[in-house]
Amino acid sequence: xxxxxxxxxxxxxxxxxxxxxxxxxxxxxxxxxxxxxxxxxxxxxxxxxxxxxxxxxxxxxxxxxxxxxxxxxxxxxxxxxxxxxxxxxxxxxxxxxxxxxxxxxxxxxxxxxxxxxxxxxxxxxxxxxxxxxxxxxxxxxxxxxxxxxxxxxxxxxxxxxxxxxxxxxxxxxxxxxxxxxxxxxxxxxxxxxxxxxxxxxxxxxxxxxxxxxxxxxxxxxxxxxxxxxxxxxxxxxxxxxxxxxxxxxxxxxxxxxxxxxxxxxxxxxxxxxxxxxxxxxxxxxxxxxxxxxxxxxxxxxxxxxxxxxxxxxxxxxxxxxxxxxxxxxxxxxxxxxxxxxxxxxxxxxxxxxxxxxxxxxxxxxxxxxxxxxxxxxxxxxxxxxxxxxxxxxxxxxxxxxxxxxxxxxxxxxxxxxxxxxxxxxxxxxxxxxxxxxxxxxxxxxxxxxxxxxxxxxxxxxxxxxxxxx
Amino acid sequence: xxxxxxxxxxxxxxxxxxxxxxxxxxxxxxxxxxxxxxxxxxxxxxxxxxxxxxxxxxxxxxxxxxxxxxxxxxxxxxxxxxxxxxxxxxxxxxxxxxxxxxxxxxxxxxxxxxxxxxxxxxxxxxxxxxxxxxxxxxxxxxxxxxxxxxxxxxxxxxxxxxxxxxxxxxxxxxxxxxxxxxxxxxxxxxxxxxxxxxxxxxxxxxxx
Numbered sequence: 001x002x003x004x005x006x007x008x009x010x011x012x013x014x015x016x017x018x019x020x021x022x023x024x025x026x027x028x029x030x031x032x033x034x035x036x037x038x039x040x041x042x043x044x045x046x047x048x049x050x051x052x053x054x055x056x057x058x059x060x061x062x063x064x065x066x067x068x069x070x071x072x073x074x075x076x077x078x079x080x081x082x083x084x085x086x087x088x089x090x091x092x093x094x095x096x097x098x099x100x101x102x103x104x105x106x107x108x109x110x111x112x113x114x115x116x117x118x119x120x121x122x123x124x125x126x127x128x129x130x131x132x133x134x135x136x137x138x139x140x141x142x143x144x145x146x147x148x149x150x151x152x153x154x155x156x157x158x159x160x161x162x163x164x165x166x167x168x169x170x171x172x173x174x175x176x177x178x179x180x181x182x183x184x185x186x187x188x189x190x191x192x193x194x195x196x197x198x199x200x201x202x203x204x205x206x207x208x209x210x211x212x213x214x215x216x217x218x219x220x221x222x223x224x225x226x227x228x229x230x231x232x233x234x235x236x237x238x239x240x241x242x243x244x245x246x247x248x249x250x251x252x253x254x255x256x257x258x259x260x261x262x263x264x265x266x267x268x269x270x271x272x273x274x275x276x277x278x279x280x281x282x283x284x285x286x287x288x289x290x291x292x293x294x295x296x297x298x299x300x301x302x303x304x305x306x307x308x309x310x311x312x313x314x315x316x317x318x319x320x321x322x323x324x325x326x327x328x329x330x331x332x333x334x335x336x337x338x339x340x341x342x343x344x345x346x347x348x349x350x351x352x353x354x355x356x357x358x359x360x361x362x363x364x365x366x367x368x369x370x371x372x373x374x375x376x377x378x379x380x381x382x383x384x385x386x387x388x389x390x391x392x393x394x395x396x397x398x399x400x401x402x403x404x405x406x407x408x409x410x411x412x413x414x415x416x417x418x419x420x421x422x423x424x425x426x427x428x429x430x431x432x433x434x435x436x437x438x439x440x441x442x443x444x445x446x447x448x449x450x451x452x453x454x455x456x457x458x459x460x461x462x463x464x465x466x467x468x469x
Numbered sequence: 470x471x472x473x474x475x476x477x478x479x480x481x482x483x484x485x486x487x488x489x490x491x492x493x494x495x496x497x498x499x500x501x502x503x504x505x506x507x508x509x510x511x512x513x514x515x516x517x518x519x520x521x522x523x524x525x526x527x528x529x530x531x532x533x534x535x536x537x538x539x540x541x542x543x544x545x546x547x548x549x550x551x552x553x554x555x556x557x558x559x560x561x562x563x564x565x566x567x568x569x570x571x572x573x574x575x576x577x578x579x580x581x582x583x584x585x586x587x588x589x590x591x592x593x594x595x596x597x598x599x600x601x602x603x604x605x606x607x608x609x610x611x612x613x614x615x616x617x618x619x620x621x622x623x624x625x626x627x628x629x630x631x632x633x634x635x636x637x638x639x640x641x642x643x644x645x646x647x648x649x650x651x652x653x654x655x656x657x658x659x660x661x662x663x664x665x666x667x668x669x670x671x672x673x674x675x676x677x
Contacts, residue, residue, distance in 0.1 A: 052611070053578075056606070056609060056610060056611040057606075057611055057612075060606070060611035060612055060613075060614070061614055061615060062615070063532075063615040063616075066532050066533050066611075066613075067533060067536050067537060067611070068532055068533010068534060068535065068536035068537070069532070069533045071533065071536045072533060072536075130531035130532070131531070132530055132531060132533050133570065134530055134535055134570045134572055135570065136575055163473060164473065169471040170470075170471055171470050171471070171476075176470065176476070179476070179477075179480075180480055183477065183480060183481075184484070187484070191488070191492070195492065200569050200570060201496050201499070201500065202500070202566060202567070202568065202569055203499055203500075203502070203562060203565040203566045203567075203568060203571065204499060204562050204565050204571060204573070205495055205496040205499040205500060206569065206570055206571075207570075207571060207573055208491065208492065208495040208496070208499075209492045209495075209496065210570075212487075212488070212491050212492050216484075220484070249470065253479070253483075256479070256480055256483045256484070257483045260483070260484050260487035260488070260491070261487045261490070261491060263491075264491055266575075269543045269544075269547050269548070270541050270543075270560070270573065271541055271559070271560040271561050271562050271564060271565065271573075272495070272562060273495065273498055273499070273562065276491065276495050279490075279491065335547075338547065338548070339543075339547055339548035339549070342543075342548070343539055343574075343575065343576055343577040344576070344577070345576070347575060347576065348575075348576055410577075414548075414549050414553075414577070415549045415552070417549065417552045417553050417554075421553065421577075421579070421580040422579065422580070422607055422608050422609050422610065423608055423609070424609070425578050425579075425608075425609035426608055426609055
């Protein structure tokens with residue numbers, strides 16, 4: 001496909017409805033519902049986690065809600081609940097629309113989605129009960145991993161069919177990134193199952209494996225899903241071609257080839273053979289070219305932040321944070337800054353912003369654009385979409401400012417040995433309150449989207465009735 | 470890109486290469502690290518956690534303590550770790566060879582605990598002090614009261630009761646988990662200086 005445009009409108013024209021919209025409608029809506037419910041649950045845990053930062057006594061009498069457990073549950077429900085379900089839907093949908101063929105294997109995908117969600121729920125229960133693995137971003141306990149691995153592989157099958165059945169052999173950037181993400185999740189879960197859970201390496205070798213897996217999931221699964229959506233929506237919603245599209249292929253392969261090496265930059269300064277973090281930093285330097293290409297291809301959308309199209313405004317937020325966090329990943333691992341930024345809230349902020357600042361807005365843009373095309377119904381409450389954007393964007397900004405402010409203040413105090421270490425955290429209260437406010441706003445925004453989605457799912461008049469597939 | 474097989478082969482190859490280069494290669498190198506035998510002391514280092522302290526490590530992990538406390542000291546000059554008295558030398562891979570999933574941590578809301586054992590001794594903090602702190606909490610750290618039991622005093626208070634006022638006729642008794650956790654914390658130390666952990670001499674001004 002070429003990057004040409006068809007202008008988005010709130011009510012889909014029949015001509016803009018593709019075979020996948022009608023054949024995979026049920027599966028897509030199911031996955032999105034699961035995704036948003038997990039976003040609500042994960043967002044609630046993120047809020048509890050954030051409140052515990054400035055009010056340590058919050059839920060302190062419950063062993064189920066220790067700060068460490070809440071963090072693990074928050075991370076798991078956001079990554080494997082929200083990102084995974086939304087990712088399944090986005091991959092199937094985008095590959096299906098660009099491929100042009102009716103969806104195949106939908107029944108299997110639905111079953112796999114249900115089992116995937118049972119697996120995530122099981123993981124959350126095990127974590128609350130204290131089965132923490134301690135592996136950042138891959139906190140999934142052994143009891144849940146086999147189910148998650150199998151169901152993720154099966155859930156990806158529809159995406160694979162959509163890729164294989166494509167009418168046009170030439171592919172578009174969205175298809176590369178969506179196919180990459182569908183491929184990476186089961187693979188990395190198999191590494192988590194075998195090398196982290198079943199036969200964990202001893203000593204810090206396991207930390208290296210866990211970092212490779214966890215950071216790899218952020219760089220090669222979460223980010224590609226966001227990029228797939230953004231590459232799709234840019235020409236659709238702006239009516240313009242992606243600038244310098246010929247560079248997109250290089251951007252993709254740079255991420256695939258150097259992304260998996262970059263994760264170990266997080267280990268800089270730690271008890272590891274020095275070549276391991278050094279490789280990570282070197283790969284991160286090369287990855288700057290990938291971020292530069294994304295800036296050239298999708299950067300112009302940032303100018304739409306104050307525009308009228310809600311899809312583009314969400315897109316602007318996503319691209320902005322993707323570029324900022326891409327550069328921040330390298331900057332935080334450079335030796336002059338490591339002493340200042342490592343082990344502060346700045347690193348906490350980076351993970352959360354990847355999920356809430358990069359992935360989520362890209363998915364919202366896709367949801368607002370694509371759901372009416374699958375259901376044949378316009379969004380019930382247009383006003384809620386605008387409010388959702390405002391709450392979400394303000395929320396992300398507050399989270400970023402709160403964590404970065406707290407992190408920077410923390411690091412200056414860390415260097416003052418006359419200040420008792422335990423006295424530092426209470427002085428950061430104002431910053432951390434901003435983060436809690438941001439997470440609260442986002443929860444409200446999520447409810448707005450759920451209300452709108454509820455109307456989309458509810459039975460009612462659809463312009464697609466009558467079988468125009 | 471038209472050729473799907475080539476596309477998937479490329480993606481597979483690129484990721485597999487990094488899996489081999491990072492995960493397998495580091496595992497190969499780290500798994501070869503042996504305990505260090507000090508001929509003068511006729512002693513192997515590091516020690517292996519044993520007994521109640523080993524159980525305490527499980528409590529530490531299960532409670533998620535690593536969400537606020539790190540257990541890795543960075544080399545002098547890289548940050549404030551030595552300024553804060555957390556360790557005179559950097560942590561090295563050999564320190565962790567007996568551990569499965571070492572709780573290195575990523576955030577320092579509380580102090581680093583790598584050398585908590587010797588530090589507690591220096592500050593005169595014994596088991597009772599630490600259990601009391603665990604029960605009461607401190608600035609920035611929540612109390613872990615669910616690791617204790619409030620019991621009625623029958624006759625004389627138990628010798629394990631915390632020296633705090635639990636209300637008339639009551640006493641606070643630490644659970645086995647609380648005692649294991651404190652035993653683990655008191656056992657934490659990385660004070661033996663391996664050859665690879667010798668602090669580097671800081672470069673003199675004008676020579677570098």
